[in-house]
Amino acid sequence: MEAGEAKSKKAGGSRLCCICNQRRPVLKRPKTLQQICRECFYEVFEEEIHQVIVGNRLFKSGERVAIGASGGKDSTVLAYVLSELNRRHNYGLDLFLLSIDEGITGYRDDSLETVKRNEVQYGLPLQIVSYKDLYGWTMDEIVKMIGLKNNCTFCGVFRRQALDRGAALLKVDKLVTGHNADDIAETVLLNILRGDIARLSRCTSITTGEDGPIPRCKPFKYTYEKEIVMYAYFKKLDYFSTECIYSPNAYRGFAREFIKDLERLRPRAILDIIKSGEDFRIATTTKMPEQGTCERCGYISSQKWCKACVLLEGLNRGLPKMGIGRPRGSGNDQKDTKARSTAKSIESKQCGSLEF
Ligand SMILES: Nc1ncnc2c1ncn2[C@@H]1O[C@H](COP(=O)(O)OP(=O)(O)OP(=O)(O)O)[C@@H](O)[C@H]1O
Incomplete structure (x- = not known):
């Protein structure tokens, strides 16, 4: 240098x-x-993403790929760059935008307007799937019932499944999300702080869910958030920049600030945290969850019922804490212990988690 x-x-x-x-x-x-200069910035930014895509063999020619599009900076830049690279390097991909409408007035309704404009600007077909249609509840209604404390748990669990269901509607082979290097470093740190070894071993993978219905990839795994913001700014991309009105999430916020402080002192810190996460060895004695299917909806689950079904049952029975705290008398009665362990494992889920 x-x-x-x-x-x-x-x-x-x-x-x-x-x-x-x-x-x-x-x-x-x-x-x-x-x-x-600006031109060299565009070039290195796009070329690094291209190298990540090629080096990790993220796609095969002819694949249909859905871009999880929230209207925010990350997924907007992802949609723009991926369609550019697809053209420039002849990846041969059929790209789609997939948006989940959580039903958050004053937030998601506005950001969806941005995605609808992106649909026209980038010429990518858009599919919108809503919590209301899938689960019968909007996040506004859920928050009215449960308050602000655990709403991110419901939102994160439902979004993960909603993205899979939307991807199935679009009949895509893969789903890509705009999770960036900062998000991944932050999740490595959070999983260490929570002692969550199962998630720690998964959260740095560039592709996950290969054993599930639709694999998910993170082409921005090594892309810094600050560079994404700069790219969007210089390219004048149309994105929505308001934070979710329901996500206070102090613990994740603390980890985020800590990483930003480290980055100020040493920019490489973000990449080094990701590398540490990748290189962790899991002891062979550590018990890992076994993947199966939910007895109720058939969705992928390591428990008798998937997390979305446990939470939904609580909502529908007017016992919203059932899926959060100690479940009492659910349809899982015979397997009460199992249901409790499901509830416990989702207790720590937070908005913005890579687990979706
Ligand atoms: N409502 C949604 N619909 C579709 N995809 C979503 C939605 N929310 C999040 N995602 C996907 O998950 C990624 C990470 O989401 P997160 O909530 O951490 O937002 P973020 O870091 O602010 O990203 P963005 O800037 O794209 O909103 C997004 O980049 C996007 O690909």
Whole structure:
């Protein structure tokens, strides 16, 4: 980098982009702190994602791929970059936008308007699936019943399944999400803080759910959030930037701030946390959950009933805490112990978790 910096200085003292050494730099690249021009930024940003896609063999030619589109910066940049790369490198993919409408007035209704505009701007067909249609409840109704305390648990569990159901409607081979390097580093840290070894071993995988109905990929696994924001800004992409009105989530917020502090001191910290997560060895004596199917809805589950069914049963019986705290007298009566362990394992689920 020192050589690059020296090179980037012109004879007269004014700096030049340390990649092309021709144009004036307009930004300091967050990942490397290099001073670079806009054109070189676009190029390195897109090329790194292309290399991740190719290096990890994320897609096969002819596949139908749904992009989980929330209207936020990450998934908007993902939709834009993936359709560019698909054209440029002839990936041969059929791309779709898939949005889950959680039913949050003043948040998701507005962000869905953004996705509808993206549908036209990027020429990608859009499928919207709502909690109301799938589960009979909107998040507004759930919050009215349960309050603000555990609402992220319901939302995260339902969203995970809703994305699978939407992907099945679209008959896609894969689902991609805009989870970025910061999200993954944060989840590594949270799983360590919670002692959740099963999730720790999964959360750094670039592709998950290969044994389930539809595999999920994270092409932004190594892409820094700050660079995504810069890319969206310079490209003037149309995205929605408001935080969810129901997600206070202090614990995750603390981990996020901690990672941002580390990044300020040493940008590589994010990549190093991901690497540590990847290299953790799980002791052979650690008991891992066994994958099966929910007896009620047939969805993938490591328990008798999947998490969505346990939560939904509680909502429908007017006992919303059933799926959160100690379940009493559910349809799982004979397997009360199992139901309790399901409830316990979802207790720690939070909004923004990679588990969806
Ligand atoms: N309602 C939704 N519909 C479809 N996909 C979603 C939805 N919510 C989240 N996702 C997918 O999950 C990824 C991570 O979601 P998260 O809630 O962590 O949001 P984020 O980091 O703010 O991302 P974004 O900026 O795309 O909203 C998103 O990038 C998107 O691909």
